[in-house]
Amino acid sequence: MDRNRKRALGAAGAGALAVVVAVGIASAADAAASTLHAAAAEKGRYFGTAVAAYKLSDSVYSTILDREFGMVTPENEMKWDATEPSQGSFSYGSADQIVAHAQAHGQRVRGHALAWHQQQPGWAQNLSGTALRNAMVNHVTQVATHYKGKIYAWDVVNEAFADGGGGGRRDSSLQRTGNDWIEVAFRAARAADPAAKLCYNDYNTDGQNAKSNAVYAMVSDFKARGVPIDCVGFQSHFNSASPVPSDYQANLQRFADLGLDVQITELDIEGSGSAQADNYRRVTEACLAVSRCTGMTVWGIRDSDSWRASGTPLLFDGNGNKKAAYTSTLTALGGGGPTSSPPSSPPVSSSSPPVPSGGCTATASVNQWQGGFVVAVRVTAGSGGTNAWTVTMPLPSGITVTNSWSVTRNGNTFTNVSYNGHINPGQYTEFGLQATGTAGTLTPTCAAS
Numbered sequence: 001m002d003r004n005r006k007r008a009l010g011a012a013g014a015g016a017l018a019v020v021v022a023v024g025i026a027s028a029a030d031a032a033a034s035t036l037h038a039a040a041a042e043k044g045r046y047f048g049t050a051v052a053a054y055k056l057s058d059s060v061y062s063t064i065l066d067r068e069f070g071m072v073t074p075e076n077e078m079k080w081d082a083t084e085p086s087q088g089s090f091s092y093g094s095a096d097q098i099v100a101h102a103q104a105h106g107q108r109v110r111g112h113a114l115a116w117h118q119q120q121p122g123w124a125q126n127l128s129g130t131a132l133r134n135a136m137v138n139h140v141t142q143v144a145t146h147y148k149g150k151i152y153a154w155d156v157v158n159e160a161f162a163d164g165g166g167g168g169r170r171d172s173s174l175q176r177t178g179n180d181w182i183e184v185a186f187r188a189a190r191a192a193d194p195a196a197k198l199c200y201n202d203y204n205t206d207g208q209n210a211k212s213n214a215v216y217a218m219v220s221d222f223k224a225r226g227v228p229i230d231c232v233g234f235q236s237h238f239n240s241a242s243p244v245p246s247d248y249q250a251n252l253q254r255f256a257d258l259g260l261d262v263q264i265t266e267l268d269i270e271g272s273g274s275a276q277a278d279n280y281r282r283v284t285e286a287c288l289a290v291s292r293c294t295g296m297t298v299w300g301i302r303d304s305d306s307w308r309a310s311g312t313p314l315l316f317d318g319n320g321n322k323k324a325a326y327t328s329t330l331t332a333l334g335g336g337g338p339t340s341s342p343p344s345s346p347p348v349s350s351s352s353p354p355v356p357s358g359g360c361t362a363t364a365s366v367n368q369w370q371g372g373f374v375v376a377v378r379v380t381a382g383s384g385g386t387n388a389w390t391v392t393m394p395l396p397s398g399i400t401v402t403n404s405w406s407v408t409r410n411g412n413t414f415t416n417v418s419y420n421g422h423i424n425p426g427q428y429t430e431f432g433l434q435a436t437g438t439a440g441t442l443t444p445t446c447a448a449s
C-alpha cells in the first residue's frame with residue numbers, strides 16, 4: 001500500500017495553470033481518515049454533495065454536511081430560473097447563501113448549471129433564435145462573472161445530448177439556435193471566469209453507448225479545435241433499470257485519455273443494504289482507479305433529501321444515520337479504520353530525504369495569470385510531527401482573496417482545518433487560495449503545536 005499519499009490536482013485556466021489542491025497526509029502509524037472528504041483528500045480527490053439552501057438551517061443536515069463533505073453543488077439555486085427570473089434581472093440570494101456557507105466551512109463549490117434546456121425561466125422559454133442565443137450568452141457571462149474566483153468547476157452545459165441510439169444532440173430551443181451553442185457557452189464562461197474548470201455534464205453517459213460516444217466525439221473535437229473545456233461530469237444516477245455499467249471505469253478512463261478531468265457529479269444509487277453498498281464501492285473504486293477522476297459528488301445527504309427519496313439512494317438514512325453504503329464508500333476511499341495491522345517496524349528506505357528537525361516548514365508555489373493567481377502552500381512536518389499548525393504568509397496590498405481551501409484564514413494567518421492538522425514527521429499537507437491581483441514573491445513561515 002502506498003503510504004505516501006501525496007497528491008496535487010491540476011486545473012487549467014486559459015493558458016494559465018495548475019491549481020494545487022488539498023491533500024494527504026498519512027503514514028503507517030496513522031489512524032485512517034474518518035470522514036468521506038478527509039479520506040478522499042488523502043487520495044487527492046474531493047468528496048462532495050448537492051446542497052439545498054433552505055436546508056442549511058436544519059442542524060442535522062448541516063452537521064453532516066460540514067463533517068463529511070469538502071465540495072458542494074447547489075442543487076437548484078444556480079439554475080437559470082433561480083438566477084435570472086426575469087430577463088436581465090439577476091437574483092443570487094439562495095446561491096450566495098450556499099457559497100457563503102461553503103467558504104465559511106472550507107468547502108469548495110461546483111457551479112450547476114449555466115446552460116440547460118430545463119429549469120429555464122418562463123421568459124427564456126418564450127424566446128428562440130438569435131434572441132435566445134444572446135440571452136443565453138448574457139446569462140452565462142453574468143452568472144460566471146458574479147461567481148468569478150469562487151467556483152472550482154462549472155457545469156457549463158448540462159444534458160445536451162439525446163437519449164436512445166441516435167447518438168445526436170437533444171432537440172431543444174437552445175439546440176435550434178445552432179449547433180455551435182455549446183462551444184459558444186464554453187467560450188463565454190472562460191472569458192468570464194478563467195480560473196474555473198469548465199465541464200460538460202450529462203446522464204446515461206456513464207458507460208460506453210451511443211450517447212456517451214456522441215459526447216466523446218464532441219469533446220475530442222473541442223480539444224482538437226481549442227474550444228475551452230476542462231472536464232466531463234458523469235451524473236451517475238443509478239437504479240435497477242439503469243445499473244452501474246460494467247465498463248464504468250473504462251468509460252471514465254477513455255474520456256480522461258482525451259486530456260481532461262472527469263468527475264462523478266450527481267451520484268445516487270437506489271436500493272439498500274449490501275447490494276447498494278457494493279455498488280457505491282464499485283463507483284468509488286472506479287474513480288480512484290482513474291488518475292484524472294478528481295472527485296465525486298453525491299446528489300444529496302440523507303435519503304429524505306433526495307429527488308428520488310422513495311428509492312433511498314443516498315449514504316445517510318432519513319435520520320442522518322450512516323448506511324452500509326456510507327461505510328463501503330469510506331472504506332473504498334481508504335478511510336474508516338485500519339483494515340490490516342500496521343507493520344511492526346517502519347519501512348526501510350535509503351533514499352528518503354532527511355526529515356527536517358523542529359515543528360514544520362512551509363513553501364508556496366504561485367500560478368499567476370493576468371489579473372489573478374492561485375497559490376498552493378505545502379506544510380511539511382518536522383521530526384516532531386504536528387497536531388496543529390499555523391502558517392503566516394504576508395500578502396501584498398492591493399490583492400483580494402476570493403477563495404481558499406483546506407485551511408481557515410484570518411488575514412495573513414492560515415490555520416489547519418479539522419482533517420489536516422495532524423501530520424506525521426516528514427509528511428506534508430497542502431492548502432490553497434485564489435486571489436485577484438499580483439502575488440509577487442510569497443514567503444510563508446510555519447509554526448506547529
Ligand code: G2I
Nearest residue numbers: 075076112113118119158159203235266299306307
Ligand atoms: O433531475 C435530477 C438531476 C438531473 N441532472 C441535473 C440536475 O440538476 C437534476 O437535479 C434535479 C433536482 O435534484 C431537483 O430538486 O433537478 C430537478 C428539476 O429538473 C429538481 O426538481 C425541482 C422540482 O422539479 C421543482 O418542482 C422544485 O421546485 O426541485 C425544485 C426545488 O425543490
